[in-house]
Amino acid sequence: MTVTHNCVLPNALRIPALTKLTNKRIVLASASPRRLQIFRQFGLDPEIIPSKFGENFPHDEFSNVYEYPVATATEKAVEVYRRLVEQDPEDPPSLVIGADTVVLTKVPEAGSNIHDSLLPDIRPDILEKPHDKADKSSYATRTERWKM
Structure with missing residues (x-):
């Protein structure tokens, strides 16, 4: 039997920035169960809307390899945000979070x-x-x- 323990104390993550996001529409542009789990540990329950961004940047066009995942994550978030605003301009998300590993x-x-x-x-x-x-x-x- 495996026991999962959340080592984060309940009050540890009650910081003003996270509190302000509590009643906002937050979207995670990823289908990753692990990323969702991390957000839930912070007390956030984002909508899951995976990005359709192609992740096709040529790696050699970046002068620094660390810029590649940042650019990819940004494009994922932008793609989801634009799609949601196009679907319903009256209900834009407050925050769209993209990630790339x-x-x-x-x-x-x-x-x-x-x-x-x-x-x-x-x-x-x-x-x-x-x-x-x-x-x-x-x-x-x-x-x-x-x-x-």
């Missing part, structure tokens, strides 16, 4: 200069959500080579 290979060691890691020969690869078992296997092989 990627795995970086060849991550620089702690304390190293982040810009040194972005040289073309050691630039981290961006791995997104695997689409099938072959992708998962490929990702495992690619990340295993870079474990310290």
Whole structure:
């Protein structure tokens, strides 16, 4: 039997910014059960409306690999917001939250200069959500080579 314990104390997350969101229309532009769980721990229960954004930015167009997931998350939120406003201009969401998770290979060691890691020969690869078992296997092989 597995016991799940919420280690967050009930009063720990009662901060003004979150309190102001309590009666607002909040939308999570993701179908991730884990992301929803995190928001619920904060006392928020967002509507779940997954984004239809294609997540097709070319990785090499970003001068810094860390900009890629930020840009993708932003576009996911914008796509959902526009779609909802188009469907019902009288009921726009107060907040739309987008998120993107990627795995970086060849991550620089702690304390190293982040810009040194972005040289073309050691630039981290961006791995997104695997689409099938072959992708998962490929990702495992690619990340295993870079474990310290």
